[in-house]
Amino acid sequence: MAISDLTRRGSLQIIDVAKILRNGSLYVAEARIRNLLQWKWSIVGEAVANPMFYLLSIGIGIGKIVNSHQSVGVDGVKYLTFLAPALLAATCIQGAVGEATHPVLEGFKWQKGFFAMNATPITGKQIANGVLLAAMTRVTFGCVVYFSALYLFGAVHGLHSLWLIPLTLFAANSFAVLMMGICAAIKNDDLFLNMVQRFLIMPLFLFSGTFYSLSSMPKFLQIIGWASPLWHATEVGRWISYGHHISHGALLFHFSYMAIMTIVGFKVAHHHFVKRLAK
Amino acid sequence: MKTSDAVLIAESLKGRFAEGTYSRRARAVLEHRRIAFKQGHWIVVASGFVEPILYLFSFGYGVGKLVGKIQVTPGHWVTYAQFIAPALLATSAMNGAIYDSTWNVYFRLKYDGTYKAMLATSLGPLDVALGEIGWALFRGLIYATGFTAIVMPLGIIKGWYGLLAIPAAVIIAFAFASIGMLYTTYAKSFAQMDWVNVVMLPLFLFSGSLYPLSIYPDWLRYVIEALPLYHGIQIVRCLSLGIIQWSLLLHVAYFVVMIVVGLTFTTKRMRALFMR
Amino acid sequence: MSTIGPAAGGKEPLIIARGLRKEYGDFTAVDGIDFQVNRGDSFGFLGPNGAGKSTTMRIIAATLTRSGGDITILGKDPEVRGPEIRAHLGVVPQQDNLDNSLTVEDNLYVYGRYFGLSKKFIHGKIEELLAFAQLEEKRGVKVEALSGGMKRRLTIARALVSEPEILMLDEPTTGLDPQARHILWDRLFRLKEQGVTLLITTHYMDEAEQLCDRLMVMDKGRIMAEDSPANLIKTYSTKEVLEVRFGSDRNAQFADQLRSMCDRIEVLPDRVLMYSDDCETLLHNVVSKGMQPTTSLVRRSSLEDVFLRLTGRSLVE
Ligand SMILES: Nc1ncnc2c1ncn2[C@@H]1O[C@H](COP(=O)(O)OP(=O)(O)OP(=O)(O)O)[C@@H](O)[C@H]1O
Ligand SMILES: [Mg+2]
Numbered sequence: 037m038a039i040s041d042l043t044r045r046g047s048l049q050i051i052d053v054a055k056i057l058r059n060g061s062l063y064v065a066e067a068r069i070r071n072l073l074q075w076k077w078s079i080v081g082e083a084v085a086n087p088m089f090y091l092l093s094i095g096i097g098i099g100k101i102v103n104s105h106q107s108v109g110v111d112g113v114k115y116l117t118f119l120a121p122a123l124l125a126a127t128c129i130q131g132a133v134g135e136a137t138h139p140v141l142e143g144f145k146w147q148k149g150f151f152a153m154n155a156t157p158i159t160g161k162q163i164a165n166g167v168l169l170a171a172m173t174r175v176t177f178g179c180v181v182y183f184s185a186l187y188l189f190g191a192v193h194g195l196h197s198l199w200l201i202p203l204t205l206f207a208a209n210s211f212a213v214l215m216m217g218i219c220a221a222i223k224n225d226d227l228f229l230n231m232v233q234r235f236l237i238m239p240l241f242l243f244s245g246t247f248y249s250l251s252s253m254p255k256f257l258q259i260i261g262w263a264s265p266l267w268h269a270t271e272v273g274r275w276i277s278y279g280h281h282i283s284h285g286a287l288l289f290h291f292s293y294m295a296i297m298t299i300v301g302f303k304v305a306h307h308h309f310v311k312r313l314a315k
Numbered sequence: 316m317k318t319s320d321a322v323l324i325a326e327s328l329k330g331r332f333a334e335g336t337y338s339r340r341a342r343a344v345l346e347h348r349r350i351a352f353k354q355g356h357w358i359v360v361a362s363g364f365v366e367p368i369l370y371l372f373s374f375g376y377g378v379g380k381l382v383g384k385i386q387v388t389p390g391h392w393v394t395y396a397q398f399i400a401p402a403l404l405a406t407s408a409m410n411g412a413i414y415d416s417t418w419n420v421y422f423r424l425k426y427d428g429t430y431k432a433m434l435a436t437s438l439g440p441l442d443v444a445l446g447e448i449g450w451a452l453f454r455g456l457i458y459a460t461g462f463t464a465i466v467m468p469l470g471i472i473k474g475w476y477g478l479l480a481i482p483a484a485v486i487i488a489f490a491f492a493s494i495g496m497l498y499t500t501y502a503k504s505f506a507q508m509d510w511v512n513v514v515m516l517p518l519f520l521f522s523g524s525l526y527p528l529s530i531y532p533d534w535l536r537y538v539i540e541a542l543p544l545y546h547g548i549q550i551v552r553c554l555s556l557g558i559i560q561w562s563l564l565l566h567v568a569y570f571v572v573m574i575v576v577g578l579t580f581t582t583k584r585m586r587a588l589f590m591r
Numbered sequence: 592m593s594t595i596g597p598a599a600g601g602k603e604p605l606i607i608a609r610g611l612r613k614e615y616g617d618f619t620a621v622d623g624i625d626f627q628v629n630r631g632d633s634f635g636f637l638g639p640n641g642a643g644k645s646t647t648m649r650i651i652a653a654t655l656t657r658s659g660g661d662i663t664i665l666g667k668d669p670e671v672r673g674p675e676i677r678a679h680l681g682v683v684p685q686q687d688n689l690d691n692s693l694t695v696e697d698n699l700y701v702y703g704r705y706f707g708l709s710k711k712f713i714h715g716k717i718e719e720l721l722a723f724a725q726l727e728e729k730r731g732v733k734v735e736a737l738s739g740g741m742k743r744r745l746t747i748a749r750a751l752v753s754e755p756e757i758l759m760l761d762e763p764t765t766g767l768d769p770q771a772r773h774i775l776w777d778r779l780f781r782l783k784e785q786g787v788t789l790l791i792t793t794h795y796m797d798e799a800e801q802l803c804d805r806l807m808v809m810d811k812g813r814i815m816a817e818d819s820p821a822n823l824i825k826t827y828s829t830k831e832v833l834e835v836r837f838g839s840d841r842n843a844q845f846a847d848q849l850r851s852m853c854d855r856i857e858v859l860p861d862r863v864l865m866y867s868d869d870c871e872t873l874l875h876n877v878v879s880k881g882m883q884p885t886t887s888l889v890r891r892s893s894l895e896d897v898f899l900r901l902t903g904r905s906l907v908e
Binding site: 315 | 712
């Protein structure tokens with residue numbers, strides 16, 4: 037069957053531009069997810085193994101020593117309960133950042149796949165949104181698995197703790213989209229990702245009041261926590277999970293911080309995706 | 316026609332040790348690493364010790380407040396920071412070595428065609444393996460020195476024995492790099508490479524880095540004691556806490572075995588991959 | 592099936608460029624060029640490396656923003672209505688940008704999805720395209736396991752998934768074996784017969800002569816000439832060419848003497864080209880002047896001679 041044996045209708049007949057302008061992001065996400073599905077067993081394995089490792093090692097291992105040393109627990113609860121919302125948020129934020137930045141390197145630099153997409157009606161904005169959507173789909177899966185593990189380990193209780201899931205995803209999305217935008221803006225981006233991992237993600241993970249309350253840190257280190265979406269998610273998460281004390285004003289602040297990060301993130305990402313594609 | 320220098324050099328190696336496998340020019344491979352090393356990347360290497368330092372501050376200080384002192388040998392109590400610092404050093408030696416010998420090597424193996432080009436010259440597979448691993452060691456050395464330089468003045472690592480932690484870290488890096496490279500030469504896909512990360516995390520978390528193994532049930536302790544990072548942590552911890560005992564040699568022996576096995580089979584494998 | 596012949600009826604302009612410029616920093620890659628491509632044309636860009644061909648192609652493809660001048664594609668400004676323009680283009684970039692981690696079939700599928708085509712349509716199309724690219728047996732194979740030429744064929748097939756009105760091929764046959772090249776030429780010719788507009792860059796003069804009814808020769812971001820292949824040869828070269836070799840050292844030595852004997856000469860490292868409408872006589876004269884070439888050849892002028900004249904650069908340099 038050669039190409040000329042078929043009636044050629046031509047793109048003017050078969051393509052609906054308005055539809056692409058509407059749904060382009062979904063097509064991009066579909067392609068990304070198709071790509072990810074090749075690794076589905078690794079993804080499932082990681083989603084299950086990661087919480088197990090941390091919960092067993094830090095939650096239970098260190099927890100055993102902590103609980104024997106602190107008669108009233110930490111923040112009034114068992115160490116594992118204290119840790120749970122923070123571990124959930126930390127894992128999902130890291131996962132989202134990785135999944136939102138790695139394809140940016142690949143798409144702009146290694147394989148140039150974004151340029152292939154952009155040769156079709158798909159726009160830079162749609163590519164950014166699609167990649168993020170696929171990343172968040174994966175993270176949502178990981179988040180649900182992690183939450184289930186927390187539940188099985190008795191680290192969270194009750195139906196209300198389900199609110200941890202949307203909260204965590206919101207926080208993860210806010211940071212991921214910002215990092216994605218910055219990644220698109222940077223030229224020497226593999227170096228950049230290394231630096232981000234080392235000087236941003238790691239410190240945020242370690243100094244956001246994840247393993248102990250932020251207030252027990254010296255003031256100058258607390259600043260890291262304030263800037264970190266992880267700390268904001270952790271504070272709200274602890275409030276949801278076991279009623280950690282938090283004022284209304286603080287609650288509003290935490291949410292506003294993450295919301296602003298999201299909005300700025302989208303602006304930056306859209307701008308730089310479009311710009312870099314047209315270079 | 317005049318015989319070229321390259322041929323003369325190759326001829327002169329005839330009949331020597333490991334002819335065809337090793338032409339005593341691992342240095343050329345190291346040099347390639349140095350030249351290919353992107354300008355800005357020194358900062359990645361130089362700052363490699365930042366991660367364990369951050370861990371040390373975060374856990375040593377914050378978690379330390381929650382857990383109090385730790386008993387290492389009967390009657391010998393140390394602060395939590397003193398307890399985890401050696402483990403962090405050993406782990407970062409492992410991480411650096413593994414990263415260099417797996418992901419980086421994988422790219423050169425599969426995509427860049429670097430080794431194909433190298434082995435098409437008079438370099439042998441052992442030159443390539445040694446060169447790559449040498450590079451990993453160099454990084455290990457920088458990490459360990461940087462870490463020690465920051466931690467020693469804080470009194471977390473004590474005494475002159477503590478300085479021995481640096482060569483110890485290099486041995487650990489050597490062993491992990493040898494095995495890491497061996498694994499990489501067998502890996503067929505990214506998915507298989509991902510297993511490296513999957514293994515590293517629990518190795519760190521469970522090998523007695525963050526709390527003494529005494530909290531484990533016996534059977535689990537035996538499992539952990541069979542794993543390499545446990546030995547790495549033990550060496551560095553004993554040296555930096557001034558606990559000098561014969562068992563240190565046992566740990567070193569463990570690593571020597573890793574190195575020999577890793578190098579031997581990596582060489583074989585490189586030969587099979589490129590010189591069929 | 593209605594077939595629109597090449598440039599049938601009143602010529603409908605699809606691409607119009609006026610004073611088109613592109614600068615990268617302070618380097619000018621495209622330096623104010625004018626051209627027009629009509630529906631059904633097959634339009635070729637020729638020029639040495641770095642002439643600005645790919646840059647021009649990418650501006651037309653609405654993926655690179657111009658620095659100055661005007662351009663419309665299908666009557667639209669690419670800066671404002673990029674997606675609408677790209678919906679009707681099929682693009683084969685100079686460098687393959689396939690998704691290496693997906694299979695051959697999935698590459699076609701996801702690309703079709705970017706055009707919002709239905710799954711059913713794409714699946715039908717995939718069969719057709721695999722046949723076109725002769726990759727039926729490789730359909731389930733990951734792209735990273737394809738040979739260079741196979742990747743190239745897949746990239747070309749991919750560009751056809753949306754049945755584009757305008758097909759843009761940047762050095763399409765680089766890396767293809769002779770058979771694959773001829774098959775591609777045949778397919779492109781049929782697409783042209785069906786009314787598809789072709790834009791092609793190439794370094795192969797035979798390809799340009801086979802496929803293009805109009806050629807634009809570029810150098811250093813400027814247009815050196817634009818016409819049909821036959822007219823270009825007529826305008827910029829003589830009927831015949833005499834190629835003589837005297838051995839590497841002596842070619843230059845005889846140059847002055849040879850120059851005076853004909854319209855024009857080109858001294859290449861390995862031979863001297865002499866342009867004249869009657870080369871048999873010319874050769875006779877050369878020999879009678881006591882210059883005995885080691886080899887000599889009389890041939891008809893080709894596009895290569897035009898290229899050489901216009902860009903001052905040989906293809907075999
Ligand atoms: N992104 C870029 N940044 C800076 N300069 C560029 C960029 N892309 C192309 N150039 C320069 O613009 C000029 C034209 O490049 P272009 O790719 O259009 O050439 P070309 O005619 O397609 O050549 P070739 O035959 O080698 O493909 C070259 O000098 C090139 O170095
Ligand atoms: Mg080009």
